[in-house]
Amino acid sequence: MKLKVWGARGSIPAPGPEMNRYGGNTSCVELELSDGSTLIIDAGTGIRSLGVGIARHLPKVNILLTHLHLDHIQGLMFFAPCFRSESEITIWGPSSPEASLEERIARYISAPLSPVEVRELPCDVNFRDTPPSEWEIGPATIRAEAVTHRGPTLGYRITDGDATLTYISDHEPGLGAPLESLEPEWISGYDLAQNSDLLIHDCQYSDEEYPDHVGWGHSRLTDTLTFARRVNARRLLLFHHDPLHSDEFLDRFGESAQEGWSDLGGPDGAVEMAAETQEIEIAPAKVAAART
Amino acid sequence: MEQKPLELILARNFLTSLSTPAFLVDESGALIFYNEAAGALLGISFEESGRMPAAEWGRAVGPVGDDGEPMPIEEIPTTKALRRGRPAHGRFTVRSVRGDKYDIEASALPIVAEGGQEGAMIFFWPQSEGARNGG
Numbered sequence: 013m014k015l016k017v018w019g020a021r022g023s024i025p026a027p028g029p030e031m032n033r034y035g036g037n038t039s040c041v042e043l044e045l046s047d048g049s050t051l052i053i054d055a056g057t058g059i060r061s062l063g064v065g066i067a068r069h070l071p072k073v074n075i076l077l078t079h080l081h082l083d084h085i086q087g088l089m090f091f092a093p094c095f096r097s098e099s100e101i102t103i104w105g106p107s108s109p110e111a112s113l114e115e116r117i118a119r120y121i122s123a124p125l126s127p128v129e130v131r132e133l134p135c136d137v138n139f140r141d142t143p144p145s146e147w148e149i150g151p152a153t154i155r156a157e158a159v160t161h162r163g164p165t166l167g168y169r170i171t172d173g174d175a176t177l178t179y180i181s182d183h184e185p186g187l188g189a190p191l192e193s194l195e196p197e198w199i200s201g202y203d204l205a206q207n208s209d210l211l212i213h214d215c216q217y218s219d220e221e222y223p224d225h226v227g228w229g230h231s232r233l234t235d236t237l238t239f240a241r242r243v244n245a246r247r248l249l250l251f252h253h254d255p256l257h258s259d260e261f262l263d264r265f266g267e268s269a270q271e272g273w274s275d276l277g278g279p280d281g282a283v284e285m286a287a288e289t290q291e292i293e294i295a296p297a298k299v300a301a302a303r304t
Numbered sequence: 305m306e307q308k309p310l311e312l313i314l315a316r317n318f319l320t321s322l323s324t325p326a327f328l329v330d331e332s333g334a335l336i337f338y339n340e341a342a343g344a345l346l347g348i349s350f351e352e353s354g355r356m357p358a359a360e361w362g363r364a365v366g367p368v369g370d371d372g373e374p375m376p377i378e379e380i381p382t383t384k385a386l387r388r389g390r391p392a393h394g395r396f397t398v399r400s401v402r403g404d405k406y407d408i409e410a411s412a413l414p415i416v417a418e419g420g421q422e423g424a425m426i427f428f429w430p431q432s433e434g435a436r437n438g439g
Contacts, residue, residue, distance in 0.1 A: 107418065109418060143418060143419065144419075157307075157310075158309075158310040159310065160310065160313070160314060187314075187317055188317030188318065188320055188321050189313075189316075189317050189320075195305070196305075196307075197305045197306060197307050197308050198308055198313055198316060199313070200310060200313050200314075202307060203306075203307035
């Protein structure tokens with residue numbers, strides 16, 4: 013599988029020259045599967061640029077939404093394939109007893125927040141309310157599980173052949189939980205992320221910032237690293253950067269992450285900071301070992 | 305061991321943070337967690353006692369009614385919460401491993417997730433000062 017990051021920022025878009033290297037677009041990643049088909053995970057503002065590139069080439073698109081906070085759906089209304097009648101778009105997202113996925117998304121794509129209504133979109137769009145479950149899309153097996161965040165929120169595990177990506181963009185597994193010692197079955201997201209070749213995980217706060225944000229649904233550095241080590245992720249991409257964190261801050265943050273990872277016994281080079289336009293080939297463990 | 309449902313994970317994290325004695329049971333009534341305050345009351349921590357099926361923790365800690373006899377299972381708030389899916393409240397006596405008896409009030413709240421009932425939280429309010437101090 014090949015991954016491209018189109019948006020790694022959390023909460024709100026954060027443009028500006030001091031944000032250029034890591035980017036200011038909110039959460040969106042593109043996953044190219046082994047058969048050449050494409051999955052998109054989250055529709056933050058990063059999906060706008062993604063859509064410009066694929067509008068004429070991909071009539072069928074699957075978009076997996078982790079949850080419906082604005083930073084994860086804001087780009088939907090600017091996703092070019094939505095405005096092409098040839099496009100078939102399936103949007104998967106967390107189910108809720110309150111209203112259907114379409115109804116909840118329509119709260120944004122409707123007046124007065126939007127000049128267009130969901131029903132007016134030229135594309136053929138359908139919405140799939142997704143409880144914790146497992147299903148197939150092309151060559152990939154998708155598994156969705158509820159994770160600790162504010163409101164119904166899913167993490168996704170995507171397996172294609174022997175390669176596995178787990179994406180948990182918004183997650184606070186350490187909320188009220190001693191991650192380093194808690195039994196695995198009591199750790200939110202543990203089963204979903206276990207033994208992933210690549211884990212993309214929320215890491216919005218430094219340890220120093222976290223006390224002012226406990227319960228906000230996002231993870232501090234130590235908890236993200238501990239979670240990744242506990243689930244034995246081979247590679248970790250730190251995601252959902254805080255909108256206040258400049259490129260310089262994130263450079264230092266990445267250095268702290270490397271140190272913390274090493275302190276936990278993690279292998280060198282396995283932790284990276286997500287950045288817009290970054291491309292990663294997700295290789296299963298046996299292939300990666302053969303290459304070294 | 306199978307991953308616990310998110311609702312039970314969050315419930316355990318919540319109960320961990322409370323000073324009110326509290327139990328967490330799964331849909332079968334098995335005791336899957338209790339907090340430090342409950343451990344102080346019972347005289348044994350959850351880390352020491354571990355998970356207990358419903359019948360086992362009933363024998364270990366009670367509850368017993370005013371006559372000193374084990375309460376009928378149908379009268380226990382936990383049972384009502386699990387079987388009826390509704391909150392339940394009751395007053396009874398529990399025992400610690402030291403043999404102490406405490407009069408308590410208990411409220412059981414079912415935990416119902418999208419997929420159905422996952423378990424229940426039970427909060428205890430000791431009726432005596434000694435019990436409140438876990439001694």
